[in-house]
Amino acid sequence: MIAVQQQTELIPKPQLAAPEPEHCPGPESEKAGQADACAGCPNQSICESLPKGPDPDIEIITKKLSSIKHKILVLSGKGGVGKSTFTSMLSWALAADQDLEVGAMDLDICGPSLPKMLGAEGETIHSSNSGWSPVYVSDNLGMMSIAFMLPDPNSAIIWRGNKKNGLIKQFLKDVDWGDLDYLVVDTPPGTSDEHLSVTTYMKDSGIDGALVVTTPQEVALLDVRKEIDFCRKAGIKVLGLVENMSGFVCPNCHGESKIFKPTTGGGAKLAKEMGIKFFGSVPLDPRIGRSCDSGESFLDSYPDSPACTAILSVVDALRDEIGDI
Numbered sequence: 001m002i003a004v005q006q007q008t009e010l011i012p013k014p015q016l017a018a019p020e021p022e023h024c025p026g027p028e029s030e031k032a033g034q035a036d037a038c039a040g041c042p043n044q045s046i047c048e049s050l051p052k053g054p055d056p057d058i059e060i061i062t063k064k065l066s067s068i069k070h071k072i073l074v075l076s077g078k079g080g081v082g083k084s085t086f087t088s089m090l091s092w093a094l095a096a097d098q099d100l101e102v103g104a105m106d107l108d109i110c111g112p113s114l115p116k117m118l119g120a121e122g123e124t125i126h127s128s129n130s131g132w133s134p135v136y137v138s139d140n141l142g143m144m145s146i147a148f149m150l151p152d153p154n155s156a157i158i159w160r161g162n163k164k165n166g167l168i169k170q171f172l173k174d175v176d177w178g179d180l181d182y183l184v185v186d187t188p189p190g191t192s193d194e195h196l197s198v199t200t201y202m203k204d205s206g207i208d209g210a211l212v213v214t215t216p217q218e219v220a221l222l223d224v225r226k227e228i229d230f231c232r233k234a235g236i237k238v239l240g241l242v243e244n245m246s247g248f249v250c251p252n253c254h255g256e257s258k259i260f261k262p263t264t265g266g267g268a269k270l271a272k273e274m275g276i277k278f279f280g281s282v283p284l285d286p287r288i289g290r291s292c293d294s295g296e297s298f299l300d301s302y303p304d305s306p307a308c309t310a311i312l313s314v315v316d317a318l319r320d321e322i323g324d325i
């Protein structure tokens with residue numbers, strides 16, 4: 001793990017004299033020191049005096065990511081629907097083609113799970129003159145998690161948006177991906193500070209779009225509508241929707257049962273309603289959970305399973321949408 005000492009270097013400048021108030025626009029915002037929330041804040045004069053205008057770091061990030069052909073965000077409105085699982089499977093599936101160089105990036109500050117799912121938990125990251133090098137989990141699959149920059153993997157992160165924003169920016173600036181065909185980015189659930197940061201900083205480098213993951217229940221679909229709306233407002237193309245944990249295929253009798261019933265028509269209906277592509281449904285298979293927990297590729301371990309077939313068909317649909325096959 002990267003040392004705590006290095007982590008302190010990541011705290012965004014400037015160092016403020018006091019904790020930021022609630023609804024703080026952030027010292028890097030155009031409204032720094034001038035928003036309603038700034039009134040009475042001890043940092044107000046520091047923030048007001050900071051330079052405004054386009055963030056010069058965006059240019060640095062754009063240059064840093066310019067050697068990556070395709071960038072895909074994996075989003076979901078709700079937590080626990082399988083976003084990290086899909087990020088790992090998509091990464092394994094793409095990397096199965098030895099001609100492709102693939103990177104997987106975990107931006108989930110509060111619940112990073114990609115190191116575990118890709119078998120990189122506890123890895124040490126190395127720094128060179130050109131930045132931090134990704135951890136290679138196979139010859140052509142590198143991964144980096146913001147978890148590697150946090151002091152203690154088991155402690156809860158309670159940060160305001162401004163600080164998260166600084167860490168994400170630093171992460172995007174400093175990781176040296178080299179030449180990649182694909183960068184798959186796992187994000188936290190919802191439409192929070194992290195999403196705004198990642199879209200703001202990566203947009204100029206060209207994001208192909210977002211793969212949105214849901215489960216069939218209306219409570220998940222409700223949040224997916226918001227996620228799609230967020231993408232539209234942020235100018236991120238929605239590549240397609242995938243419905244995860246759609247049914248359970250018994251590995252013994254191969255009979256299918258619906259565990260999470262699509263009460264309002266599920267992902268397919270929602271995709272139609274919202275005018276986006278439906279990439280397909282992936283069944284619930286307990287072996288997916290086990291493979292993720294042990295950091296192995298489910299696709300390699302169970303190539304003949306219905307879930308594997310379904311996942312590969314989603315990957316094909318996604319590559320087709322990007323215009324890569």
Ligand SMILES: Nc1ncnc2c1ncn2[C@@H]1O[C@H](COP(=O)(O)OP(=O)(O)OP(=O)(O)O)[C@@H](O)[C@H]1O
Binds near residue numbers: 188
């Ligand atoms: N199709 C599936 N079949 C069985 N288990 C699955 C399937 N998809 C995901 N899981 C399991 O569900 C759990 C939640 O998945 P995951 O962590 O990918 O969700 P998430 O949306 O990334 O969550 P968070 O929002 O907390 O980051 C994990 O234990 C994962 O192994």
